[in-house]
Amino acid sequence: MSEKPRAATTKDRLVAAAFELFEERGFDATTAEDIARRAGVGRTTFFRTFGSKDDVIFPEHDLLLGRIDQRLAAATPAARPLALSEATRVVLRHYLDEGELARARYRLIGSVPALRARETGGIQQYQRLFARWLREWMSDLPDGQLRADLLAADLVAAHNFVLRRWLRGQTSEPENEFDQAMRVALERYQPSGLEPSSAVVVLRTSATPAAIQAQLQPLLDNEAR
Structure with a gap:
């Protein structure tokens, strides 16, 4: 049986x-009153849901920051590159799932300077969050703080490059382009103790870690001989 579509919430109706x-x-x-009237709710309901008219434009920003923070907090040392990629992908997939709403937001932000400024502030929040975790992870390196800040900027820039290409209709394969962008961005990641000849591989797969290890073990055994 197919799942029933999720019923629209008051928040969904206000955004639409x-x-x-x-x-x-x-x-x-x-005005906020116009939005409430169109959504069929009262002004009080609008302001219980959103603090201001501007907040309607970025309704999930804090939620996305929380999901990124949670993913990075759960990362083991060996899996940190994958965690960085997956945490960044959280935001991309959110916009892809929004579809035309994301494109409408992009057009709107491009036409309203105040919204562009707020978007820039939001991007900086993502970058600071990545930098906070990366500084902790790379604290043993002599230039760890510099590397952390540069990598945080690279991750956000790589994400935004792919997202904007999709928003402009310049790519129909944003997930594949994102994978390539992450490979480029993560070249800067060098945790303490990583040998110069080591490689960090980021991939998307439904296989379990045990299954992946079983496939890689013959290669590792051969390398050890």
Whole structure:
């Protein structure tokens, strides 16, 4: 049996109503009261759900930051490169799942300077979060803080490069492009104790760690001979 579609929440209705009105009237000409009326709720309900009209544009920002933080916190030392890739992918997949809503947001932000400034602030929050974890992980390296800050910037830039290409309709394979972008970004990652000849591999797979190890073990045994 197929799953039933999730029923639209009040938050969903407010977001949908807001973007309809932004497209029809423009951002500045739309009020919180207009959005509430279009969504069929009261003004009080709007402000219980969103602190301001601007918050409707970025409704999941704090949730995404929390999911990234949780993924990085769970990473074991050996799996940190994979965790960095997966944590970055959390944001990409969120926008891909939004579909046309993400593209409507992109158009809107491009036309409203105040929203562009807020988006820039949000990007900086992602970068600071990655940098915080990377500084901890690379603290034993002489230039660990520098590497951490540079890698955090690389991860965010790689994500944004792929996301914007998808938003502009320039790629139909954002996941594949993201994989390549992560390989480039993670070249800078060098945790303490990693030998110069070592390689960090990031891949997407449904196989269990045990199954992957079983496939790689013959290669490792051969290398050890």
